[in-house]
Amino acid sequence: MNNMLACPSCGLDETESIVHFGSYILRCAACGEAIVATSFMAMLESDHAFSAFADPGPGKHLAPEMLIARGPLRQIATTISGAASNGTLIRLIPEPKD
Numbered sequence: 001m002n003n004m005l006a007c008p009s010c011g012l013d014e015t016e017s018i019v020h021f022g023s024y025i026l027r028c029a030a031c032g033e034a035i036v037a038t039s040f041m042a043m044l045e046s047d048h049a050f051s052a053f054a055d056p057g058p059g060k061h062l063a064p065e066m067l068i069a070r071g072p073l074r075q076i077a078t079t080i081s082g083a084a085s086n087g088t089l090i091r092l093i094p095e096p097k098d
C-alpha cells in the first residue's frame, strides 16, 4: 500500500488511507487534502490484512480503543462499510505481512 503520491497543497508524500461512505480516499497526513479517491468496492478483492480505526483526524495518532475491525480486507469490508455508512471516517492501516 506504499505510494509516492505527493500532496498538491503542501507537497508532503505521507498519506493516510480513509474510507468515507463508499469511497476509498488517500488523504494527506499533514493538511488533510484528499489526494486520490476510488471506490471502496474496488479494494474488496484484497486479501491483505488491515486494521480499521475510527479516524481521529489528519496526522492524529490512533488510539487502540478506536479499533473497529482487523483482518483480511474482504472479511472486514462489511464491518467497515457499515461503520462508514453514516459518514464516519474510517482509517485503514495495512498490517505487516508475516
Ligand SMILES: [Zn+2]
Binding pocket: 007, 008, 009, 010, 011, 012, 028, 029, 030, 031, 032, 033
Ligand atoms: Zn498536504
